[in-house]
């Protein structure tokens with residue numbers, strides 16, 4: 526990519542000591558224009574300290590320290606605001622655990638030229654998930670069918686977290702009123718952008734379960750998603766998502 530557009534990859538982190546340095550380097554290697562922001566919730570394993578050192582040595586690496594673990598949604602909202610203030614053009618959500626392959630970033634950068642939100646999708650053609658237990662795969666797959674039916678959001682993978690936003694798409698939605706976390710956070714942000722009449726595009730990715738570190742997925746995140754899709758539907762009917 527040779528344009529002067531500024532892409533920023535945001536990694537929310539909580540205890541990603543084994544992954545963080547390698548994933549940052551892999552991402553920066555995709556294109557010379559790319560910068561990285563790590564939003565760390567004071568990880569007890571010292572992820573934030575590792576990134577402090579990397580950031581001191583490389584201007585393309587940034588860190589936002591937050592006091593305590595408040596969930597993925599809160600971390601992303603803080604990261605989005607940071608990115609908007611600094612005028613990044615293309616703002617990515619990406620997991621730090623290698624579930625989202627850095628090699629897809631060029632595909633996102635190409636697709637975002639003609640969209641406002643590009644979503645990396647595990648379910649465009651069949652199921653592209655590696656190493657998840659069947660129970661988790663079924664949960665994810667049917668959660669997506671359920672979400673599509675209830676909210677109308679026209680995407681196959683509404684709960685995935687590998688995304689690229691045009692800055693204007695994030696500027697168009699009220700970030701401060703998004704209180705959700707986890708899966709429902711992913712659904713709510715995409716739904717709000719779609720309701721604005723903006724252009725959504727899904728591109729295929731293969732999702733690989735983490736090999737190092739532990740998942741922070743919890744039953745609470747699943748329960749929140751199940752009842753809150755109805756809440757989003759209600760808000761949508763009342764015209765409150767615009």
Ligand SMILES: Nc1nc2c(ncn2[C@@H]2O[C@H](COP(=O)(O)OP(=O)(O)O)[C@@H](O)[C@H]2O)c(=O)[nH]1
Nearest residue numbers: 537538539566595596597600620621740741742
């Ligand atoms: N800052 C922050 N990052 C989080 C939090 N929960 C999860 N993450 C990060 O979000 C990404 C996805 O979380 P992960 O546990 O892998 O979820 P899973 O892939 O659904 O099992 C990883 O980079 C985590 O470190 C949180 O509360 N705060």
Ligand SMILES: [Mg+2]
Nearest residue numbers: 620622624735
């Ligand atoms: Mg993960």
